[in-house]
Amino acid sequence: MGRSVSAPPAAQTSRAPGAAFILKKALISAFVALVLFSLMIGVRTEAGPQGQLVYWTRFDDLAVMVAAVFGGSILVELLRRWWGPVDAVRVVPPSVQSALSLAGRLVAPALLVFTFLVPVLFYNERYILDLAILVLTYVMLGWGLNVVVGLAGLLDLGYVAFYAVGAYSYALLATNFGLSFWICLPLAGILAAFWGVLLGFPVLRLRGDYLAIVTLAFGEIIRLVLINWQTLTGGPNGVTGIPRPTLFGIPLTPADDGLAALLGIEFSPTHRIVFLFYIILALALLTNWVTIRLRRLPLGRAWEALREDEVACRALGINTTTTKLTAFATGALFGGLAGAFFATRQGFISPESFTFHESALVLAIVVLGGMGSQLGVALAALTMIGGFELFRGLDQYRMLVFGMAMVLLMIWRPRGLVGHRAPTVFLKHSQAISSDLVKEGHG
């Protein structure tokens, strides 16, 4: 009766599938696809001129889709055969291993140097600079959320709330009271951290998925309040005319007191982009540095211990309440800083920028980055945002492709793109451990 659940997948694939088997599987897939797509793709509905619904059929599209599924199914099965059983251990020779580890150690510094040089290398390519700023914003958000999810093991689905708090804090303080970016930046971070603590309180007694839904609900509450509290936030119209950051009080404008005029060089709007680039780079590196330092403090150790086993933590006398609260507050702080930067870069914010989609994207970056690996998060942000940009031309298919990529990446590398990381505490020598060994805590 039935296949055992614990049987490894290899047991099922070891019986080499013949051509008949592959064909049968493809036929079944095609039939399932036919039923699935029959009404959704075969028939198109639209509201007619008088408001009543009309429909027309698109059987050619349906046929193409079913044929694609049939062909795709055969292709996947052939690839699987060629690749061999999923669980087979691939032996890597020691020389390759040491070369890989050397490359692994060099990746981070090389990437950092390259990032510093981006404005120099691509000075004339505005698009690349803008994209780099976007990627760095997500790197910072990923590193911030990493504190909560990757280190403390608390599942946060509403991280965008803190991003929104930071952005609106800066936008409202700057437009209403005329405060400068550099005064508002720490304020935005502190306010976001305060909200993190506020959310942290109900969260303390919850575990796992209850925590997930509460944070998700919190994110939605913040967004709904931003939409509906029109007198304060401007509602769906958002806040416009958010001032740009200045360099020690010197604006980067073509005016007479602007930076270009003071230095005696010709004004170019690229100056401001480069300036913004270095601001977000500094903020991201600050996030990274603080996280690395915190991991070496008793607090950071407590976070990681909490992720591994909450009961053991309590038995060892760790105050789980303050540990969770600090994790939430720290994560929220960085989210708030990133939000303030987002507001000053855009010059305009509206609740539309702070949907659940953003939270999911940042969470995907953290998980794909390998849950706790700083380099992994940076690489994942680059992959996700860069990949997302590649499909900009596809317009309405972009989110579809993004969703599919998320599913496929999870199936392909459930442990993230970077599957190893160095432990912060070790007995005799530091040895990279597989992230398979890092259990996700109960939250």
Add this chain to the structure above:
Amino acid sequence: MDYFAQQLINGLVLGSIYGLIAIGYTMVYGIVGMINFAHGDIFMIGGFIALITFLILVSFGLTAIPLILLVVLLVSMAITALYGWTVERIAYRPLRHSFRLAPMLSAIGMSFVLTNYSQVAQGARVKPVPPIITGGYTLHEGSEGFVVQLSNIQIIVVVTTIVLLALFTWLVSSTRLGRDMRACEQDQTMASLLGVDVDRTISMTFVIGAALAAVAGMMYLLYYGLVDFFMGFVAGIKAFTAAVLGGIGSLPGAMLGGLLIGLIETLWSAYFSVEYKDVAAFSILIVVLIFLPTGLLGRPEVEKV
């Protein structure tokens, strides 16, 4: 008082729809232990399929409303159930023994896929349908001319929900499949050793959950007279909130939570402000969880070391 009674009726009807979706969440959570983020979108797909089937039947000249409703119900349940099965097969089964966050992210990805698939396939605009079932009963005529009404569509929603719940309770408590499902919920390895086909049972759980969501989608279409590609997200979050409120993993809890969320939302809109109805629902969820961390009917999780 009359006004309150009317809102109570409206709230219960809305709550029934939420409850039907919430059952899908709670069932999957009970067995696989994951939040099926794509479930709200399955509900949306159910609504779309009901709409398209309805259009086709009407254009073929069918006029008998009960027959149309029955056919639409069966077709949308069948096709949506296949969607549920496919989603599980593609996105969740390969990750079943992976770590806890992996299937959840895969589910979020699947939710994006389904939302945008509907948008691409059927367009982004809201699809309105004329009221299919009209008429109703006047329950009470108040002194100030306010009448408490119970429309036929409201009766249909509530009766369908009650019938489905009875059927579903019977299925879980007295059939072979229900026993397998309860066994898998307790211990998958042990269940498989005793001859329960775990893969099949989990697939069936998704199929049943999707079929119930399809009914909810059809009821939504009949009650509100519109579907759009984005309705799955909000309805999904509300239904999930309902499942958590009732205690996730508990079937009566899901229904109770659904009714409560429906009532809170309707009463809040009636007496306070429509804009903040969702804020009210979510805030009450947070408050309830502070005092009852496992929901209203949830069993406290015993932690073994």
